[in-house]
Amino acid sequence: MLVGLAPPTRSALVRPEPRPVEASDPKNHRHAERPRLASRRPKFHALAEVAIRVLAFSSIAAIILIFVFIGKEAWPLLHDSVIGKEVTLAKMWFAQQWPGYDAPEHVWQPVSEIPKYAAWPLVVGTLKVTLIAMLVAVPLGVGSALFVSQYAGRRLREIIKPTVELLAGVPSVVLGFFALMVMASWIQQVLGLDSRLNALVAGVALSFAIIPVIFTVSEEAFGAVPHSYVEASTALGAARWQTIVRVIVPAAGPGVAAGIALGLGRAVGETMIVLMASGNAAILSASPADSVRTVSATIAAELAEVVFGGPHYTVLFFLGVLLFAFTLATNLLGEFAIGRMRRRLGGMA
Amino acid sequence: MQKVQIEGVAKKMCSRSVGKTITQVLAIATALLAPLAAAASEVTVKGSDTMVILGQRWAEEYMRAHPSATIQVTGGGSGTGISALINGTTDICQASRTMSAAEKEKLRDRYATVGVEIPVARDGLSVYVNASNPLAEITMDQLKLIFTGKVTNWKELGGPDAKIVVYSRENSSGTYVFFKEHVLKNADYTVRAQSMPGTAAVVNAVAKERFGIGYGGAAYAKGIKVLRVKKDSESAAIAPEEAHVKDGSYPLSRPLFFYLRNKPTGDVGAFVDWVLSGQGQAIVTKVGYYPLK
CATH class of the missing domain: 3.40.190.10 (Periplasmic binding protein-like II)
Structure with a gap:
């Protein structure tokens, strides 16, 4: 996808116990005396080191290049006079009085005699779906992580953990198809909604995609709380639930926050599920029962058709920049939270 | 779109019942590489989603009758097909609407031709x-x-x-x-x-x-x-029944088109002629649209 970030990686929260340095371990020989083969190895080592270094920097380079490319394609929106006649930032963000409409409105109708590019319906749609997905996924993801790390016995843990992680492997098109064909009818019947495909269906389907993200990171965070904390708490006379609520949860807080932030980034950028299950109508409303059109789905649905370098093309890339910036921010926030937790636990353990 | 292409090739493989795995693997590899290096003997057809099933059925039947020909049909929408025609990435564009003046102008700028419009079937929207x-x-x-x-x-x-x-x-x-x-x-x-x-x-x-x-x-x-x-x-x-669509009394009847850059010749010409022949038009009826005559 054009704007998707790399999927959130499983960050290793657990710091390996510092092992005693063994003199016999060849890894520790870097600054020590070289073994006998030294005459042949350095050249190979140096080469390998360069290769690994290049690989490590290539993903950073890729991100920068992607951002530069998207930015370059979106840039004409801000200064090009030809595009400015059709669409400007002001026209995108403020309600316009269009001919044939009764009142000033935010309208997304890019293929029309007078193309209309209001961004609010798409942004609000994205936030609406994301909010619903988070409302479902956060309690489920964090709750099951807490259960698995604190309450579940070993056997139960070995069933639940791989199962939830398996969910991460389900392709989003399959989740979307399931939502489109099965879940939509079911939710409509149960709640008596006017329209089958709506923000609620898309949000719930989306939550399946982000539960594993939140679960995995949170579970590692809970597991990373040093046992000495629990022992200290128990020694002071705290009950098990008191230890969990007062000690473990606060200590793992930043790690859980990181999981939520990574899940948020995934939810905002996820395309296929919302494209299939949301109905794709750019309605500006707060109701979860209305169909929505998200930013990512709009880009996916419309980019193939637009005139290269035209106003519509530029607007889609501008939306891509917004999406990219948002997911980048949430991912950085997540990394920051993980770092903070590692420092906090590392300093005290 | 890629999927549709591969499906088309897969169907073709079945119809010829090529048994050998190696041949199949080669065919799939060719299908995957085709967009990179379109071979001269291949005819690509792209455009209207309304016409995808029609185009695929035409391609299947035509390839059955002419085993040496390869025809790839993909969808994406009439607009996508016309863009592809202008960009030179397809031989034939299927469209369920006429080309706009702006699109014709772009085609003229690039190829010094306004394109060739060939009605191939009728549809009752x-x-x-x-x-x-x-x-x-x-x-x-x-x-x-x-x-x-x-x-x-x-x-x-x-x-x-x-x-x-x-x-x-x-x-x-x-x-x-x-x-x-x-x-x-x-x-x-x-x-x-x-x-x-x-x-x-x-x-x-x-x-x-x-x-x-x-x-x-x-x-x-x-x-x-x-x-x-x-x-x-x-x-x-x-x-939207046959008689009403053909005589235009159904208010939403519309022609379905092939668009080409130039007068069709060679492999493309043979395919277009076949589509307009009795055999090709019989398939139109089978798929559920209406023949021209």
Whole structure:
């Protein structure tokens, strides 16, 4: 996808116990005396080191290049006079009085005699779906992580953990198809909604995609709380639930926050599920029962058709920049939270 | 789109019943590499989603009769197909609408030709509602009111008291543009109209949505109810049947086109001639559209 970030990686929260340095371990020989083969190895080592270094920097380079490319394609929106006649930032963000409409409105109708590019319906749609997905996924993801790390016995843990992680492997098109064909009818019947495909269906389907993200990171965070904390708490006379609520949860807080932030980034950028299950109508409303059109789905649905370098093309890339910036921010926030937790636990353990 | 291509090749493989795995692997590899290096003997057909099934059926039959020919058919929408024709990435563009003046101008700028337009079939653009809907006919005016969002309840059309759920197509679709020009008279669709990625998706949505309404090619109308359309409240309600579509009395009948950059010659010419022949036109009827004559 054009704007998707790399999927959130499983960050290793657990710091390996510092092992005693063994003199016999060849890894520790870097600054020590070289073994006998030294005459042949350095050249190979140096080469390998360069290769690994290049690989490590290539993903950073890729991100920068992607951002530069998207930015370059979106840039004409801000200064090009030809595009400015059709669409400007002001026209995108403020309600316009269009001919044939009764009142000033935010309208997304890019293929029309007078193309209309209001961004609010798409942004609000994205936030609406994301909010619903988070409302479902956060309690489920964090709750099951807490259960698995604190309450579940070993056997139960070995069933639940791989199962939830398996969910991460389900392709989003399959989740979307399931939502489109099965879940939509079911939710409509149960709640008596006017329209089958709506923000609620898309949000719930989306939550399946982000539960594993939140679960995995949170579970590692809970597991990373040093046992000495629990022992200290128990020694002071705290009950098990008191230890969990007062000690473990606060200590793992930043790690859980990181999981939520990574899940948020995934939810905002996820395309296929919302494209299939949301109905794709750019309605500006707060109701979860209305169909929505998200930013990512709009880009996916419309980019193939637009005139290269035209106003519509530029607007889609501008939306891509917004999406990219948002997911980048949430991912950085997540990394920051993980770092903070590692420092906090590392300093005290 | 890629998937459709591969499916086409897969079908072709089955029809020839090539048993050897190696040959199959080679065929798949060729199919995957084809977009990178389009071989001269291959004819690529791209465009209208309405016409994808028609184009694929043509390609299958043609390749069965001419084993040396390879024809690849993909969808994406009429707009996508015309862009591909302009960019030179397809030989034939299938379109369910005529080319706009702006598009013709672009083609002329690049190739010093306005392109060749060949009508290959006719379609009665059908209005779909759920099978349980009591309505049987609708006027062009009512359609416009529904799809622009001025009428939002079936009660206003003599139906049950329920909200109308409007299904439309993505704006890359030729059907979207045709409907907008001929029914909405170029007004905007209501923002509540849900955009579906293809005609099959519209049919599927309307089949599941009790109070839904949508539009699309006649060939896709399965498991739903097709409304008869009146030109105005005075005139007779006409169903999109063969006779009415051919003589143009059905208000939403439209031609389906092939667009080419130049007069077809060689492999492309042979294929186009075959499509317009009796054999090719017989397939049009089988798929569910209407032949030219």
